[in-house]
Amino acid sequence: MKRNSSGRILDHTRTAATGLVAVLLLAAGFWTSWGDAQHILLSKGREHGTLSVERCAEEVCTGPYTPREPAPGREGVTIEQSVAVRKGEALSVVLRPGTTEALRTGPAGGLLAWMPLGGALLLASPVIGAGLRLTRTAWAAAAAGGLLLLASFLAL
Template identity: 60%
Template sequence: MASKRTQALLYARRAAMAGVALLLLVAGVRSSWGAAQHVMLAKGREHGTLTIAACGAETCTGPYTPEGRTPDHPRVTIDKSIAVRKGAKLPVVLKPGTAEAVRAGAPGVLHAWAPLGGALLLAALVIAGGLRMTRLAWGAALAGGALLGAAFLAL
């Protein structure tokens, strides 16, 4: 009887760890998609150039110059990254109906998916420690590390 109980506990532990790993990955995708959708599905959205005028603790602001016939925006905000300096000109895409911008192009895609890279690194720990699947854990860790490294280098 004790072996069946032990077996059930092992299955429950594996199911719980798989649920935690899946929860981490879903949270990473969900937090990344908020910005990534505007960069990856940019057709029909306002494209232009943002000139950084000032930076606060978490955001930077500046004037926006559109590429097409859309109106100028005197003050647009963007999330602050480590590589933004005053006077820098960044290609951006505006979120519809707002004055918030996200970086365009490959740097924007990598920056938008950076939370998924962190989630992959955290999930790798759960996969290795809780599920004892070391090869899958190494793959997740390498993918997350590569994504974060590429985002850091692109910005």
């Protein structure tokens, strides 16, 4: 049975809208991850050191910061509180330029920074599979997102 042109237009519009939703989910996940990951992955020239966690409030933990290179030590350097940050722990960190906000470095910090992308891959996989009818691509996106989240959980 041959389809009329309005049926084909509706089909193409649905596919384009679903593709746009999938691209927006993945772009938002990447953009959110890149905000922290750029400081961890491209850390040359940034201030590295160790943060000794002394106090934790609702959303942030603070403590004294000891730089690796000759630079002044800082009081009140903050790091976002998560399950990976505990009072009394010494963390290897990099400071965001121009702030006293620290980001965890190393494999655990890198994986933690890319967690939003892993979640976005998981969220986009049903859209890719059902909406775009690309089941293999959807399974690959779901597997990549799940592996990224699992690796982050195990590294922390």
